[in-house]
Amino acid sequence: MYPKLGSADPVNPSICFHIIKPGCICMTNPSYIDSYYHDTIVGHRSLLPLSGGVEVDVCIIGGGLAGLTAARELQRFGKSVCVLEAKRVGWGASGRNGGFVSDGYAEGTLALEKKLGFEHSKALFDLSCEGTRYVRRTIEQLNAPKVPIQEGWLRVLRHDDGDGLKRSVERLVEAYGASYGFWETERVRETLLSERYFQGMDDPGAFHIHPLNYALALADDISVKGGLVVEDCAAQTFQREGAGWRIETAQDVDVKAGQILLCGSAYMEKLYPKLERSILPVATYVVTSHVMPDKIESAIRYRGCIGDTRRAGDYYRLVDDGQRLLWGGRITTRRSEPAQLADMLKKDIQAIYPQLGEFKIERAWAGLMGYCVHKMPIMREMEPGIWAATAAGGHGLNVTATLGMVAAEAMAGMGKSYKLFEPFEADWGGGPIGQLGTQVAYWGMQAMDWWDEVRS
Ligand SMILES: Cc1cc2nc3c(=O)[nH]c(=O)nc-3n(C[C@H](O)[C@H](O)[C@H](O)COP(=O)(O)OP(=O)(O)OC[C@H]3O[C@@H](n4cnc5c(N)ncnc54)[C@H](O)[C@@H]3O)c2cc1C
Known part of the structure; x- marks a missing residue:
């Protein structure tokens, strides 16, 4: 007993x-x-x-x-x-x-609507919003030590989409009650000083945490x-x-x-x-810079979550009172960590913000996400x-x-x-073949993202 x-x-x-x-x-x-x-x-x-x-x-x-x-x-x-x-x-x-907390799922809301119809997808979206509220409420209730909440999420395009993003934002606001706002390219580039970015949407209900x-x-x-x-x-x-x-x-x-x-x-x-x-294990990577407030000020003037809308995009934010950059990106089905992980992500950062010049990466790590087909x-x-x-x-x-x-x-x-x-x-994810398929799909997504950018 x-x-x-x-x-x-x-x-x-x-x-x-x-x-x-x-x-x-x-x-x-x-x-x-x-x-x-x-x-x-x-x-x-x-x-x-x-x-x-x-x-x-x-x-x-x-x-x-x-x-x-x-x-x-x-x-x-x-x-x-x-x-x-x-x-x-x-x-x-x-x-x-990355520490980003926001409504929705890995599958997009409008894609879910296509598969399940509006009522079902709206009910799922509402549940996901309850999850976002739960995290905020719990941190406050527990007075969780060293879990500062920083508001907002700015999602930007890496190609010029005309008014495509604006239309999606309007639909999500109208039908799903989301509180997203649309940003023109000029406003995005005043906030994130990069020529690589175009239109954006902000989500004031999102936030980031430790x-x-x-x-x-x-x-x-x-x-x-x-x-x-x-x-x-x-x-x-x-x-x-x-x-x-x-x-x-x-x-x-x-x-x-x-x-x-x-x-x-x-x-x-x-x-x-x-x-x-x-469940397919999919790896993604994160790095943090050394303390560099002046360099950051020359590039990033937004304290919330930042990400691009590519199929496998970058996601980043400032930590330690805006003095340090935490940057995540890339996905792969490879389980082992690449030897040059820090350099690889540093190059990704410099490609967006060349004004940062040389800087030191202090930490680099990988993690596995569980994905179903x-x-x-x-x-x-x-x-x-x-x-x-x-x-x-x-x-x-x-x-x-x-x-x-x-x-x-x-x-x-x-x-x-x-x-x-x-x-x-819980359908079969395809084992090693499924992993290969996911990797190939990722390369395909990268190619489509690259093509969108080149056309811009
Ligand atoms: C690098 C990275 C960046 C990400 N960024 C974001 C982001 O910014 N925003 C966002 O919303 N999501 C993000 N995600 C996704 C998010 O982190 C995950 O979806 C979420 O944390 C999954 O939580 P979980 O509890 O399901 O699984 P996990 O946190 O992976 O926990 C599973 C746990 O189970 C344990 N375990 C496994 N087998 C056993 C066993 N037999 N017995 C006992 N314990 C076992 C493991 O040790 C592990 O601790 C990111 C993921 C990664 C890897």
Whole structure:
């Protein structure tokens, strides 16, 4: 008989014996990758030994933003939770990304409308907006340390599109209630001093954050409320036991749970092939510059998120009070990090802003996004008692919040919003052939982007 982690009496140590006190984050010592986010992480937590077994209502596999949000929301529905994280909280895409939080999904809103019709696509869009609001609200509620919110997102074209972008903006404002605004080329170039940019749209509802510190704030909140967040503890197998499931891990920890929620995204391997085979890991890269306020002032006069609208565009923002540039870009299906990553992205930056001249890249890192062929997340019950809320792709900061809310509501039997995601099945992603196909599709997208620019 395992000790039960109850939600009714979350901080009573008597409900757990030789393992861990409920209400704590338990970890040994796998480290984060070197990144700007790791350099600026909030304070360290204590290390606690961990072994034994625990029984909970829901075991969540994956301590990224999807898993953590779901755990927190399940607690709100009175469920006891255990989050198993193979490495560290936010170690995956959640602690490595650009930090942009905005409405929508990896698949475009108007593309979804074409596939599903207006009503369905509007309902999905509204859910994604709830995800954006959730992140803002949670940061404020938790008074999350070192997660400053910086407002706005300016998306610019790298080719002259006449009034094409303007028409899309008008449609999204009218039909979807989006608060986007259209910018003429002149205004864009006064703000971003680059000849490479043309028209733009701004989204005042979007903002950027420090995603790793946000993940840590969520984990702390879960543990304060009596949940378990166990780091360095990969789930290895699970099987039915009675009415629930028994999960075995790489450490000396067993979990019994009524239900399981899979949130491992591109980092999940050999645990649940039915899901993994539908998720293509796609890598993208980020660098940060050294402190260079004068150079930045000569090029970038916008403090919010900045990105271009190419099919696989650049995304960047200023950090440390506008003194440092954080720049992301490129996608590839290659898992290994290119040797010249820093130089490669520096050249991309200099091609847009030659006035920056020589500067130093202090950190360069890669991360994996989980993509399905339909570019939408998987949010469904895979079989009785096994749910998946994962594969948010490159648009995950709001979508993981949406998934967390929707999954918790569904697993607690309190709502059916997950049905909106039914058309997006866990289809086979094609394995290595699918990866090759994605890479070829990316080269195709690059070629189309290049052609659009050349024509301008
Ligand atoms: C470089 C980069 C830039 C990005 N920029 C943005 C952006 O600016 N805005 C935006 O909206 N989105 C962005 N994204 C996408 C966004 O970061 C992701 O969609 C989102 O963080 C995914 O969160 P997740 O919780 O689903 O997965 P992840 O954060 O990848 O977490 C999955 C976790 O599961 C764990 N895990 C896997 N298998 C197991 C197991 N068997 N047992 C236990 N744990 C396991 C992993 O260790 C990992 O920590 C970016 C992504 C990358 C890589």
